[in-house]
Amino acid sequence: MPRPKELTWLHVRCRISHWCRPRFDETGCVRPPRGSPLLIILNKNKKSPKVEKMNLGAEEEPAPDIHLPADIDWQMLDKSKFFFLGAALFSGVSATLYPVVVLKTRQQIAHAHLSSVKTAVKILRHEGFRGLYRGFGTSLMGTIPARALYMTALEVTKSNIGTATVRLGLPEPMAATIANASAGVSAALAAQLVWTPVDVISQRLMVQDDSSCSGASKYRGGIDAFRKILRSDGLRGLYRGFGMSILTYAPSNAVWWASYSVAQRLVWDGLGCYYYCKKDDDGTKGASVGHRPDSKTVVAVQGLSAAMAGGMSALITMPLDTIKTRLQVLDGEENAKRPPTVGQTVRTLVREGGWSACYKGLGPRWASMSISATTMITTYEFLKRLSAKRQENLT
Secondary structure: OOOOOOEEEEEEOOOOOOOOOOOOOOOOOOOOOOOOOEEEEEEOOOOOOEEEEOOOOOOOOOHHHOOOOOOOOHHHEOHHHHHHHHHHHHHHHHHHHHHHHHHHHHHHHOOOOOOHHHHHHHHHHHHOHHHHHOOHHHHHHHHHHHHHHHHHHHHHHHHHHHHHHHHOOOOHHHHHHHHHHHHHHHHHHHHHHHHHHHHHHHHHHHHOOOOOOOOOOOOOOHHHHHHHHHHHHOHHHHOOOHHHHHHHHHHHHHHHHHHHHHHHHHHHHHHHHHHHHOEOOOOOEOHHHOOOOOHHHHHHHHHHHHHHHHHHHHHHHHHHHHHHHHHHHOOOHHHOOOOOOHHHHHHHHHHHHOHHHHHOOHHHHHHHHHHHHHHHHHHHHHHHHHHEOOHHHOO
């Protein structure tokens, strides 16, 4: 059916986050069914509003008509394009942020407290710029399959849980928060099957030239480290700290995705009420005069929300991450070469600097998670838009 010629765009609603609930008595908008990426349009020539699905691949409409992409569901993605482009995009992001991860790891295993700046200067002075990228090749090769598992589990769980919560009749903010938190936990559990061995190997490579880690073995590279760890400790050596990784990343992801959902909604509430709900001095609705967020505003809101969520997640889960890193890196010389237990690791940390020692590396981890979250989520949303199927293939 052709679209009406004279249309006024009144409201754009994302499935997961929205900023201004439409009301019949004020805007004449019809609220679309839950879970549907819809744009609400009103035909000026008719009294009843019309509802149309947004055509993600539409070329006949001018660009200004689509002001904010609706949330793209798992079923709407071209999977081959999604994984291929995702590997390329996230590899670039990982390369950019890797030095911050090295700084955080060096600080966590150091017996004496060093600031991030002093740690960076020490690495550059003794190891050169390459010291900031030790273990990067191993990390990158493992990150690609781990990221694929992560994204698959994330999207599938978010879609299924979101549908289930909507059917239960939960309020949309609560449904979105539950769906995002559940998706974060599911994604973390799936990805850790690959990430834990990669973390063990790459972190050993990161710190092997650090005098603070005297017990660490010397490795010629990722493959050599894999062979030596497997020969000396077996498969358990590659999965050292797996339990702590789950305890770290599962709640971290749950906190992050739930916080991101809430933060995004709060930011849009502030901006959206100005764009869509504010009356002009002459009594005209803001929506009717065309106040709509552009793509830069959308990216800025996503980035700000991600940074807020990243900072919150880093603060809450920092002690768990410090314990996990020590378990994976240090060889436990005090325990007759046996791997240290969680209890021994905690006692050692407290002995070195009190309970605040559990927050070693908080600065780099806070910066890493905030910057990484901002970069990752904007890249991820961009990736989903690039990978979306054309609308005609969905119907």
